[in-house]
Amino acid sequence: MNLTKRIKRPTLHEELVERLRNLVVEDALKPGEKVPEKDLCESFGVSRTPLREALKVLASEGLVVLQANRGARVAEVTPEELEKTFPVIAMLEQLAGELACKNLSDAGIASIEKRHEAMVKAFHARDIKSYFQANQDIHAALIEGARNDILESHHRLLAARVRRARFMVNLSDERWAQAIQEHEQMMDKLRERDADGLGRLMKMHMMNKYAAHIKALSDKPEHSDQS
């Protein structure tokens, strides 16, 4: 009798890390906002000890910042941070593309292809929600297809931080169309299993996304103090 399956009862603090991370990434806790231990403890029904452990982890991930004797604040998403984060993500995506071409099975590629079609359909239907989900799925599948958990975990960390930026701007229709085109090209390379090609495209895709963010930010009138 070999029960390889382990009974998984996550510890409180692991659970909390996950839930808190979601609150931050999904913008339920807004950047700059202070994270009141007491309130969260009550709403989660736990004591401060595991919650504080979770906050330490979130801090090491860069999602919150701790100030001694002043508690935790949700980390801001600044243009400077984006400027520094995107190039790093772009490099990781490049590597992911290269490795995915080598390590994905034909079935894996077919699965991505299906999601790609769903994404294109969502684009034509202007269904932002579905588009966003499909897009995220595709990228996640490519990263996972690289079969490199170190790469995956670091990518996830950075992606979480950057994903919060989507609440700062709304992407233009032009950028949306361009992104679809880039994805088409990526699919071509993936089908051909052109590792270098896909890597280059994924890196470029990410830097173009960054450029679009920058542009959207500069176009945004808000915060321009001269009225």
Add this chain to the structure above:
Amino acid sequence: MNLTKRIKRPTLHEELVERLRNLVVEDALKPGEKVPEKDLCESFGVSRTPLREALKVLASEGLVVLQANRGARVAEVTPEELEKTFPVIAMLEQLAGELACKNLSDAGIASIEKRHEAMVKAFHARDIKSYFQANQDIHAALIEGARNDILESHHRLLAARVRRARFMVNLSDERWAQAIQEHEQMMDKLRERDADGLGRLMKMHMMNKYAAHIKALSDKPEHSDQS
């Protein structure tokens, strides 16, 4: 009266994260070894609370692994992990090389040059200790010269994990000489501020380092059970 300088009194847990990380990276705590909270609490003179917070952070950095109700163990350094980590570091070094060429001042380059000479001297004197230190300084200076703290923090995380591998093998004289040569080429590119060139070289340097590790591991007789 503007005292921008803040009195910095690190919290206990920050201090502990640092000290524990050192113990792990410097191999005072051996891979696979269990980390007994009680003993460490005594030797550091702190209670379990901040120590456990520190362990959670170390775990999120991948230096220890936590098992529910079974405490913490120092993470193993496996060939599989190295295989996955080195390509990621290599990409980050490539980016660092590109950015360093753009962002380092002439004085910064001169400073690296000086360390490079010290390293070469240590090589000819076969002074491994000094060599290792100078080498590490150079890489750190290049990373820092990239002026990208996101890149820097992720690189530091990965470098810490990989650095532990040096206790697994001893590098060959051939590899040592080759590494020096690679560094010479890197210095050339840096002087010319050839961003792409330096990036490529740094990536290659890292992958060659990996290859040398693999070779040294396979040459190593230990653990080959047939006696």
Add this chain to the structure above:
DNA sequence: TGACTGAATTATGAATTCATAATTACGTTT
């Protein structure tokens, strides 16, 4: 009225306590 002082309150960092899971030690049975 408005800025400053200092006490009261609150929130935080860290130690301690408590409940329980894991490990060890021991005794029993075959």
Add this chain to the structure above:
DNA sequence: AAACGTAATTATGAATTCATAATTCAGTCA
């Protein structure tokens, strides 16, 4: 003697308590 089962011990996860830093708020004085 070896293997199993059970009790004692230890280690861990989480709650609670305690000390102190930060913040709030009321009162004072210019």
